[in-house]
Amino acid sequence: EPEVTQTPSHQVTQMGQEVILRCVPISNHLYFYWYRQILGQKVEFLVSFYNNEISEKSEIFDDQFSVERPDGSNFTLKIRSTKLEDSAMYFCASSYTGGTEAFFGQGTRLTVV
C-alpha cells in the first residue's frame, strides 16, 4: 500500500541552526501538507501546497519556515533559525484532492537544544 515517508525519523539540532525535513508524498497525490505536534498537545496545521505553490498557511508558519518541492517526488520543510520552541513532531501529509482524506507520514521528531 502506498505511504507517505519522512526522513529523518529524529533530528537533533542546535538552536539557531537551519534544518530541512524531508517527505515523499504518495506518488499520485496533488496536495501536500505540513503539521506540527508539540509533545502532549494537539496537531496543528502549518501549510498546504498545491500546484507548486503555497495554498494555505497558518499563523504559525512565519518567515522562518519555507516549503519546497524540489523535484517530482520530494516535499521539504525548512526551518531557517531553529528555536527551542520548534521542538515538536512534524508530520507531512498528502491527499489526492482537497476533499479526500490526508494520509500522514510517520513524523519527524525535531529536538532543538
Next chain:
Amino acid sequence: AQTVTQSQPEMSVQEAETVTLSCTYDTSESDYYLFWYKQPPSRQMILVIRQEAYKQQNATENRFSVNFQKAAKSFSLKISDSQLGDAAMYFCAYRLLSGGGADGLTFGKGTHLIIQP
C-alpha cells in the same frame, strides 16, 4: 475560525465492550468534512473514519461508526468490541470543503483511550 472540542481527555473501556468518544465543532460553513484519526504510541496518524457533512447517513468502517448530528455540530465515534490494539490517542478533525481544496485539518486536543484487558 473553526474549532474542534474533545471534552474527554481520557476514556477507559473493558476489552470487547463498546466505547463512544465525543467531539463537537464550531463552524459557520455548511460544506465540510469530519475525520477521526488514531495516534498509537508510535505517534503516526492513522485515519479511522471520515464523514462528509452533506451526507445524512452515518459513516461506518467495520467496528468503528460515527454519530453525526449536523444541527448540533456533534461527531462522536463509537468503537464496538474494543480490542487491545485500539488503545491510542484519538483525534477528531475538521476540514472545510472549499473551492481550492487545500485547507488544512483543524484538530481537537484528543482523547486518550485505554483498553482494560
